[in-house]
Amino acid sequence: MNVVEVKNLCKNYGDFPALQDVDFSVRENEILGLLGPNGAGKTTTMRILTTFIPPTAGEVKVQGYDITKQPIEVRKITGYMPENPPLYDEMRVSKFLKFVGEIRGIPRKKLSSRLDYLAQVCGLEQVWNKYIAHISKGYRQRVGLASAILADPPILILDEPTIGLDPEQIRYTRELIKTLGENHSVLLSTHILHEAEITCDRVAIINEGKILAIGSPAELAEKIRKINAVRVKLSGPPNEVERSILQLDGVIRVIPQGANDTFTVEFEPKWKTHHKITELAHKNGWHILELTPIEASLEEVFLKIVSGKEETE
């Protein structure tokens, strides 16, 4: 079942189109990652989904509630952690979370036990009675996360939840999100590939306001394998090797590497170009010093998709 349904979502800031026909959905109890470089439109998407800013066009439904028509209902079931956690510097951590609990309508009795639980789960015991102005960036991030999950809403929207944390905290936060993802539907944004790969069930790649690809990390990697690549090193003179490989059928491009005697050759799979390279070597009497297939990592998928090197169907 789709918990969040986004259809043809557009957002213009003045004349600037920040989002163009964005379509995706978040399934129940999955972690969907919005992966994209700076300025891709991740924060804009999340602000619309959490009813902070209105969309210019398109439709968004959160558990069936339309974000522009029933925003209060949407707010009740979503927990949101903005990019820079909004905190009141003059409050103590404990007071701030209590305040959030009150405006979210958590019953008084439940609230205090929930606060104890969060202090422990989010690792806030150390700073519990400190003024927010005096806590470090990493702790601010944790307080932000705590305030998003405070009312235990079924849908969590987390904007770059691990930014500004130290490695230990990053690992811990990712684990926490994964645990939450077992019984929450999570939409998180990140510009770190590795994070998307290890935390998310599915990843939507977004750039310049458009969703370029969506699928599990494995599916996305599969997509890129439609272009095959091999690394080749032949004993012939590099110039000649490059020129003759380029003349083979199906070769898309040849990228010199190392001391310019090794090449990455990309080709369309149906041409079986790697066999042709073997034949080529034989014909010219060159030795094959290296001929290894290259597996695409999500990183390459991302870079290729974002830089428009691959056509997505």
Added chain:
Amino acid sequence: MRAMFAILKKELSWFFSSPTTYIMLAVFLGIAGFLFYNIASYFAVQCAQIIQYKASYSMSPPPMNANQWVVIPFFSNLAIIALFIIPILTMRIYSAERNSGTAELLLTSPISTTQIIWGKLLANIIVYTLFIGTTLIFQIILHIYTNPGLDWGPVWSGYLGLLLLGIAAIPLGQFISSLTGNQIISAFITFALLLLLWIVNWSTLFASPTIAQILNYIGFSQHFLSFSKGIIDTQDIIYFITISIFGIFLIHRSLNLWRVTGE
């Protein structure tokens, strides 16, 4: 309701934990005290002259009355100080939320715009009431040191006037605060607006009678003056409440421009 009280509590605890509030209160009481001292001294000098006058001409002196000579002018001065205080009380109320990004927290929480507005309005009105309430000390001093003391009726109606002035002016200040993330600009524009509303009827001298009437009606001062003289007129109460409702309406509009309303 609970959310509104949460916001009210948050605002009040900010006011009471912030040194700005205490500095402001000290300055406010200092200026009020200075003005009170001057007005009361002038009254004392007048009384002394009357006694002399009475002694030399053995005639019955014109009646001297502390309400007339001290309380009424003191209230006019208090109203003007209030117009300085209100912009400082209201300047951060929305500007700060806008600036620090906490608006994102409030506006994506499942609470109505109305709850946010009332929490914030009540907070400002309570602090304002405490501020003007402290000046009661001067009235008590006057009561103790004059014979036969004060007529308290007009004093209470004067305070009612001050309270209504605040109830009318605070929403206007909060509306302006909701328009900008800059607190200084917010305070400055609010002050200019309130001052304009106070002095707008000065130009009645040069205006045609109908316009003069309108200006007198629009401005704060004529309505406030009745209260300070001890006249409680429903017309004046309606005037202040109308301005207040208008201000609240503007805040509503402004916040709904920030957020998705679903209306």
